[in-house]
Amino acid sequence: MPSFLDLDPDTPFPLQNLPYGVFKPRDRSAPRVGVAIGDFVLDLSVLEEAGLFEDAEVRRRRPFSQDTLNAFMAMGRPVWHDVRRRLQTLLDAGTPTLRDDEALRDRAFYRRADVELVLPVDIGDYTDFYSSREHATNVGTLFRGKDHALPPNWLYLPVGYHGRASSVVLSGTPVRRPHGQIKPEDGPPVFGPSRMLDFELEMGCFVGPGNPLGEPIPIARAMDHVFGLVLVNDWSARDIQKWEYVPLGPFLGKNFATTISPWVVPLEALEPFRCAGPAQDPEPLPYLQPPAPLGAFDIHLEVSLRTARMEAAYRLCRSNTRHLYWSMAQQIAHHTVGGCNLRPGDLLASGTISGPTPGSYGSLLELTWRGAHPVTLPSGETRTFLEDGDTVIMTAWAEGDGYRVDFGEAVGTVIGGG
Numbered sequence: 492m493p494s495f496l497d498l499d500p501d502t503p504f505p506l507q508n509l510p511y512g513v514f515k516p517r518d519r520s521a522p523r524v525g526v527a528i529g530d531f532v533l534d535l536s537v538l539e540e541a542g543l544f545e546d547a548e549v550r551r552r553r554p555f556s557q558d559t560l561n562a563f564m565a566m567g568r569p570v571w572h573d574v575r576r577r578l579q580t581l582l583d584a585g586t587p588t589l590r591d592d593e594a595l596r597d598r599a600f601y602r603r604a605d606v607e608l609v610l611p612v613d614i615g616d617y618t619d620f621y622s623s624r625e626h627a628t629n630v631g632t633l634f635r636g637k638d639h640a641l642p643p644n645w646l647y648l649p650v651g652y653h654g655r656a657s658s659v660v661l662s663g664t665p666v667r668r669p670h671g672q673i674k675p676e677d678g679p680p681v682f683g684p685s686r687m688l689d690f691e692l693e694m695g696c697f698v699g700p701g702n703p704l705g706e707p708i709p710i711a712r713a714m715d716h717v718f719g720l721v722l723v724n725d726w727s728a729r730d731i732q733k734w735e736y737v738p739l740g741p742f743l744g745k746n747f748a749t750t751i752s753p754w755v756v757p758l759e760a761l762e763p764f765r766c767a768g769p770a771q772d773p774e775p776l777p778y779l780q781p782p783a784p785l786g787a788f789d790i791h792l793e794v795s796l797r798t799a800r801m802e803a804a805y806r807l808c809r810s811n812t813r814h815l816y817w818s819m820a821q822q823i824a825h826h827t828v829g830g831c832n833l834r835p836g837d838l839l840a841s842g843t844i845s846g847p848t849p850g851s852y853g854s855l856l857e858l859t860w861r862g863a864h865p866v867t868l869p870s871g872e873t874r875t876f877l878e879d880g881d882t883v884i885m886t887a888w889a890e891g892d893g894y895r896v897d898f899g900e901a902v903g904t905v906i907g908g909g
Contacts, residue, residue, distance in 0.1 A: 494582045495590040498529040503888065503897025505529070506579055510754035510898070511560055511719065514606040522558040522609050525601075527754055527899075528582060532606050535578075537599040543581065543588065546573045559613045560755065564699040564718045565835035571699070571718065575759055608753040610661045612697055612836045617659055617749065618826060619693075619725055619741075619840045620651040622817035624769065626845035629857045634733075646773060649817040649825045651842075654725075655746035659838065662722075662752050666903045668879060669747040671731035685728035685744075687862075688877040688905060691843040692794050692853030692885060693723035694812050696819050697755060698837040702827055710824035711782045716833065717819060720761065722752040722792075722885050722901040723840045729856055729876070751838070752885075752901040760896050764789045764889040769816050778828055779821050786818035790889045790898075792844060794853070799880030800870045807858060807866065810844050810851045812887075879907045 494506055504510065504527040513522050514532055523536040535555035544550060548570055554563035563571075581589050589596055621627055624641075627650075631640030644650065660666075668688055672680040699718035702708050708716060725745065732744025768787035774780070790812040795804035822839055843853040852858045855876055859865055862875035877883070882905075887898040 493584040494528070495584045495586075496529055496531065496582065500893075501895075502529045503895060503899070505894045505896075506582055507891060507894050508756065508760050508896045509575060509578055510756045510760070511563075511611065512754045513559060513609050513611040514601070515609060516601060517605050524555040524557065524560060524563065525606075526578060527603060530603055532601045532603050533578070533582075534599050534601065537595070538581070541595060544574065544577060546570055546577075549574060558609075559836070560611050560697075560718075561613050561836045564612070564697060567700045568715050571757060572759060575757060608661065610659070611753060611755055612838070614656040614659050614838050615834050615836050617654040617656040617838045617840070618651050619654045619745070619842060620649050620817065620822050621645075621842040622649055622815045622822065623841070623843055623845050623853070624816040625814060625847055625851075626843040626853060626857065629845060629852065633856070633861045646771075647776070648779070649822045651822070651826070652740045654741075654749060654840075656838070658746055659749045659751060660903075662750055662900055662902045664748075664750065664903065665906045666726055666748045666750070667906050669728050669731065669743065671728065671743040672734055673730045674734040680734060684907075685731050686876065687729035689727045689729050689855045690794065690877065690883045690885075691725040691727055692792055692808070692810060693725050693840045693843060694790065694792075694887070695721050695723040695751060695838050695840040697721065698833045698839065699835055701834040701837070702832055704832040705830040707830065708823055708827045708833070710779060710820050713820035713823040714758065716823060717758050719755040719757045720898070721755055722887050722898050724750040724883060724885055724901050724903060725840060725843070726750065726903070727854070748903070749840075750901050750903045752887075752899045754899045756896060756898055761788055761790070761889060763891060764896070766813050768813060768818055771816065775821070778824055781818060781820055786820055787813045787815060788889070789813050790887055792853070793886045795884045795886075796868070796874070797882045797884065798868065798870060798872055798878070800872065801868065804882070804884050805868050807855075808850055808852055810846045810853050812841070812844060814844055814846045814851070815841055877905050879905055881905050
């Protein structure tokens with residue numbers, strides 16, 4: 492797919508990707524929607540103003556001149572497909588519309604380094620699942636013992652909880668160490684800053700068209716409601732969480748920050764990377780049985796850590812979304828089966844994605860086995876959990892034939908809680 496732009500063959504944002512984001516130009520004018528292509532951001536509001544989109548609904552509603560992706564996300568898969576194909580045509584080396592119009596190009600293209608990315612979606616609701624069997628087994632073993640690692644319901648339904656949408660932040664936003672109640676081994680609880688602050692490596696999907704209240708989304712149509720995917724770091728204060736989570740689950744241990752990557756990779760860009768997920772035994776109930784076996788995605792994941800004393804980041808783990816036991820389609824079908832209505836812009840996260848080997852565990856809780864095996868860093872420092880000044884860097888990509896679809900980074904630096 493050659494473009495008239497001079498794209499590096501190894502660019503994370505080739506024509507096969509075209510992730511959506513919201514940005515502010517260098518003149519600090521209003522945010523608008525763009526796509527990443529090579530080292531550039533293509534301003535879709537300029538193309539919209541020039542009448543270059545053929546879809547009648549896009550022409551009428553002008554979703555790209557808005558400061559979030561919500562309006563475009565609500566328009567549904569046929570419109571997303573038409574816009575994506577139109578963008579690929581306009582960027583193609585054989586199409587003169589942009590290639591030969593210097594004035595239009597000057598208005599439409601910005602260097603990625605020269606723009607400010609902002610939170611791309613107005614997130615109304617945020618749900619976090621618990622869909623990695625390896626992660627659930629590891630955590631259960633640590634807290635309940637090997638014989639009782641998985642709760643009785645875990646193999647029958649996608650476990651999840653409702654998170655805090657207001658504290659979802661963009662990559663690069665500092666994360667303040669949270670305070671809360673912590674229960675020592677002996678004695679009553681005390682109040683103070685978390686000493687067991689952790690990251691959780693996750694993938695999140697943004698909902699496009701929702702469903703009316705009381706009308707479940709059948710699993711066969713669940714993926715029609717997925718607009719695209721982002722990286723998610725579901726920061727966790729393990730010591731606060733341990734004391735508070737019984738009986739109603741996470742609260743202060745989770746609600747202080749959730750970091751997402753700024754570029755939303757459209758689901759269509761990830762279709763070539765569909766693969767089979769883990770075998771499910773026992774067989775899911777009928778409403779959770781997928782219509783096709785390729786419900787997972789082969790997306791590579793990495794987490795690196797850089798302390799205040801380190802110049803370069805150190806890779807802590809590698810994992811892959813194909814390890815997820817419960818698929819996105821199953822998560823959506825279960826989320827709505829009781830009549831819950833999803834809405835455009837809702838964020839559904841996978842839960843920590845851990846693989847079968849220690850090097851693929853997606854949290855420090857697992858990597859250090861609850862602090863029993865500290866990680867030794869190149870600087871000579873050790874970590875059981877995160878300290879002030881630590882920067883967590885998450886990356887994700889899918890490998891195609893001669894190209895790669897990248898998610899960018901989800902980055903957060905821990906700062907003192909005061």
